[in-house]
Amino acid sequence: MSMNFLTYLISGISLGSIYAIIALGYTMVYGIAKMLNFAHGDFIMVGCYVVFTIMGMFNGSAVGKIAGVFVAIIVCTLVGVITEKIAYKPLRGASSPLAVLITAIGVSYLLENAALLIFGSDPKSFTSVVPWEGVAVKGLKIQGVTIVTIVVSVIVLVVLQLFVHKTREGQAMLCVAQDKGAAMLMGINVNKTITITFAIGSALAAIAGALQCSAYPALTPYTGAMPGIKAFVAAVLGGIGSIPGAMIGGIVLGVIEILSRSYISSQLADAIVFGVLIIVLLVKPTGILGKNIQEKV
């Protein structure tokens, strides 16, 4: 294996980890509220601007970086929960699932245009939240943010699995995912469960945003759009509704993207990514872990 290949592979896993963290939000919300929150990608962008603003206030100091990520998590959680309450909850009983889907697209445009209004359209240069150079092993140089991203995504996955399987709230999620009506009649608070799901998904979007902008530092109001769509692809690829599926889908997607960008063509990379999605769905329409019903949330 050449050194280059290893470098590409690691940065693919790192990019994939970001997709995975975003995809977790998509997949949980889909599994529990049975809706596709197409504004999820824009929650990432909101998180990025919050980190950017707070870091600016602290002149890029370490305290500013930590505070920025922390505040971004809180702000994104609030944005997610409020969006759900105002825009999605009233439509939960709507006869057509399209109503809430269209609303989600509306929320997406609302957030993008609000950012445009506040921050303007010119790209902001984002300073990495990971002030660590990284390591070099036998000529293989790995950036700090790459390592941190992979580590964070593993922690997120483990904590989320523990949350779903080892807490009362998580078990309630599994019930709501299977039968909302029956869950309600067994004394499970369905509204609270959906709120928690949105809160977790949105908090993860903030984390993903901080990591993504640290690796790819140009921040615009549309920063969240493409990663959002790719994370959605990752969630479908892994089997929508499945937590490990989102993780696997994200990493597979990230690796394919980086490898095709490096070996085939950087222009064609996205086309290849979406091509893979089409092929996987033709072969296995439920996604890689689609059959793994045990893990669905």
Next chain:
Amino acid sequence: MALLEVNHLSISFGGLRAVDDLSFSIEKGELYGLIGPNGAGKTTVFNLLTGVYSPTEGIIKLGDTDITGKKTIDINKEGIARTFQNIRLFGKMSVIDNVKVALNNSSEFYYGSLHGILHTPKYHRIEKALEKRALELLEVFDLDKERDVLASNLPYGKQRKLEIARAMATEPKLLLLDEPAAGMNPNETAELMNTISLIRSKFGMTILLIEHDMKLVSGICERLTVLNFGKVLKQGETKTVLNDPEVIKAYIGE
């Protein structure tokens, strides 16, 4: 004093009056039957009692509490639990987990999510108590040997039992059973009748039963309401009601 009191309950869907001026009351510890031909509005009554629908008119009282129009989850907390005509277990969860998730109405079984994630002593203590309580319930229903089986893999009769066990886990005052014998063979029906008398003797449970199976109804219900087209056709002692010519006519025809 009556445990459940339903007064002049009505609901309209557009022009259709699915339940029309229904009144009845159930004494504590009683097994009350709600019967009627298909489409008579029986399940709608259950949906009204559990807050899935809000009544157009009428009052529902559980003990001293007016529960009319309350939310489903609050009604469950007040003490009404139910099973479903078409079984609605959490099929992808184990038998014991189905019962554990329903043990919601007592705060002794709650720990914060952080305790669960970090596996603190509190988590272990409460999980142990939860499991003990769930196992006790499963033993009553003779399901303790299947504790780790996926609910959807249980045989039909046992799924019915598990649904009753899950409903009992919410610690209800009143249990609503929606056609528990539907789709059962005679053996399973006989076993179900045993289960029902068991929860009455063991827990002193008050039960409202919707049923088609006349044998089951006449075997265990003390009093009945017969619904037809949303209206009360007859009410009273089971024997008297079932021999009433009008009831026979509604069921069997002229």
